[in-house]
Amino acid sequence: MGGAIMNFEQKKNVGFRYVLDKLSPKSGFGAKALRYVSPYSTKEKLNEELKNLDIFVDAIKSNPNAFDGINAILSHIKDIDGTFDRIGLDVSEVELFELKSYCSLCNALAREITAIFPTLCGIEILNLDKPFEILNLSNTSGFFLSDEHSQKLADIRKEKRFFAQKLSLSQGEEREKFRLLHLELSAREEEEEFRLRRQLSEQLLPFVKSMKHNARAVARIDLLIQKSILCCEENGIIPTIGSRFELEEAFNPHIASILKEKGKRFYGITLSLDGVTVITGANMGGKTVALKTVALNAYCAICGFPVFAKRATLPFLDFVEILSEDLQSSERGLSSFGGEVIKINELFAKAKKSKGLLLIDEFASGTNYEEGAKIFSALLQALKKTPSLSLLTTHFDGVCKDATARYQIIGLTAEAKSRLKNQSVVDKKNIAEYMNYGLIKTDKLSEIPKDAIDICLILGMSKEIISLL
Template sequence: MMHFSRKEKQDMGLKFVMDLIRTGSPYGKEHKGKLTFYGKDKEEALQRELERTRDLRDRLPSLRESAEELFLLLHELRDIRNTVLAVEEGLVLSELDLFEIKYFLKRMHRIEEVRSFLLSQELKMERLDVLADLLDPAGTGLNTFYIYDEYDEELRVIRRNKKEIEKMIRSLRTPEEKNELLVMRRKIVAKEEVREYEVRRKLSDQLKPYARILLRNMDIIGELDFLLAKAVLSEKFVTTLPVVGDLPSIHMVEGYHPYFAELLKGRGREFVPVSLEVRRGSTVITGANMGGKSISLKTLFLNVVLVQLGILPFASKMETPVLGSMHLLSVDRENPDQGLSSFGGEVVKITEVMEGMNEMPSLLVLDEPARGTNPVEGMAIVGGLLNFFRDRQHFLLVATHYDIKSLTGIHRYQVRGLREVNLDDHISQEKEDRQKQVAYLSDLMDYTLEKWDGTPIVGDAVKIGEFLGFQEDLTAEIKKLLE
């Protein structure tokens, strides 16, 4: 069973997306909190869930009023699961408990009516009109609840007597005159409480056979709530119904990452959609450290994870197999408690991942691996990883700035970077402006990924150095070493 820590969810952007999926009821919130990945044996269920989300997304524009009513009804629900469990255990409910069940039933039935407009036979709940009638014996249709006289004839007589005594008490003026009647009233109230308890006990017993149905309907409401929230989110972005199956590659066209898009928007910039195909074996992305490789990795990884969770991916096209496990290593793995270096922590994590891989294909995404060791060994480690996974059924995606052009059988991408930009047109000689130039580079950078055949490409590092103020003779020395 795959599981991501809170930190991993935050790092990949999954927490951000889950926060955007805004459920209305406590049952929807619970369903979202228990969300798990679909395994290989649930591939058909995964496809149905994705199609169901797509279908509801597409129907929302024509059913906006029903969707909005459903959303309001879901927000009106309170969590009464413990109350229903108490019924199942044979406990006697309080008057407040009975009110909450009546209130829930009224909303549940209306939710079922609205659901039928949105989903036809999907997520159909079992109506419990018998319980609605039980808790509203007078047929008032009101949301309120009371231990009605209709429940018990003896209770009706007791209350009538109490009312007559209270009327007599109000007509008397002196305490002495009232005392005897007050004593009588207390005795009648005690009898009333006994009869009301009996009524509540009988009602609790009558509710008990329906407890499982109520709990099952709560689960359906949670699933419906989450489905609606997914569809609403999917409508706000470009999302697609992915192809899921035994596929040779993970293919994403114009992938989008909501978190980074929001971050860039705050800086006055736009997110560049990512198109990338990761085939079984090894795929590598090379380019300058400012080239957006990390964002590309996380965009692919997030959307693959979303598909495995039954959530439509943020892309114009997406294809992925059902995966046995998914791992993203992009943060500092240093563990001070164990005295491990950043590189050591990375090695431990990669080892754990590889030991956990089985016959099902897995996705392993590494962002600048081995950057915490010396360049010679770092390049060898990255090359070794790429060669190791080259002919395996798993999917390895690596972003690196190391030179791996000598490797064969590796699928390669290159960040376009600054190749099409003449930086001479943008260089400023003013020192005060150079700090601004660092930020300006991001606007000039082309983050598009291109398939690379391994032919030599002049990198961006020297260009960036020149742009930010390297002297000509220093640049000349650097270029000599590159020849």
């Protein structure tokens, strides 16, 4: 995997952190893999993962308990990457036990997976019977260096037991003699055990590659199960990786959950992207929600996750980058506009080199209107020449003529405004309930609807102020 990875604040900001927190991997390797989720580096690998995810989703939809047996095995698999790296050197008996247990669990998992999913793409759990046999000389469920491992060890232990008995029955000088002999035998026993552990460790060396391969397979299976559960619980779908970028009724589960707690609904986002697309509307919050919804779903898709929409087709993207005012000031420690300019240079350079998705929220809104509109328009024209897709939001008028397409936040309809004006008490909460944050495709040259003055009137702004407008 590779590609541009969102940092923690970006993931949190768009809702990807919320999505990750919904996953509960059962294995140690799965938990580690979750911390390093990143975009896939090739279209082939991404399609492979999404095809597997589709298989897992079908399985859980057919049988909610489909993964019980697999999860039971996964829950016993620890992260022993450190032990793998020490194979060939000195490993402890505890580590040898963990390796034996790991080999046994991998073999059990392979049987379970083959029985349920015979057609998985690119995931194979290799047979670890041979390393298991090396560690199972005593034929017990645990692991210890038994007398079967070495005749020398057996002889030392036999002699040690003999002198231990003599020691318990002797006194005085004779007792001291037996104590020293017992200590010497203990040292010889420890030396022989070290030699045997080293020998077993060296015998396991040819199987390290297979063990590490299986660790990656375990992590993938673990995360596929968790992603399929997420898909079903959050009404997600498997995206299609094609040539166009189209989302139908996309939503952001994090924002939707917050709205649901407040008794409000999330308006699905429907749009297609080609070249540079602009979302316009007054400063009522809807544009940013739309931007974050597109960012989340695009990033989920390139990371091999389900997306949250009625339908989703996306091209393979090398990166997804978002620039929003609430991120820049905290990350850069600069003024809002200063931070934006520095970040825009970085994003523009990346957009020219490969095909990704840039999402830019209200660029240049922190400067004066006339200059801001000119700078925004120049950025739009420059981005249009790159191979990347761009989605920008703005409340500037007259800056969309060079855009590939323009969408408008629906906002307050005439009916909603009429209802609000007839209410005796109107506050911010009332207005939010009547706002429609959905998108409609509109003419690039039309003016941005002016809701701000209507809002002032509805909220009862002083007539002395209104009269001066």
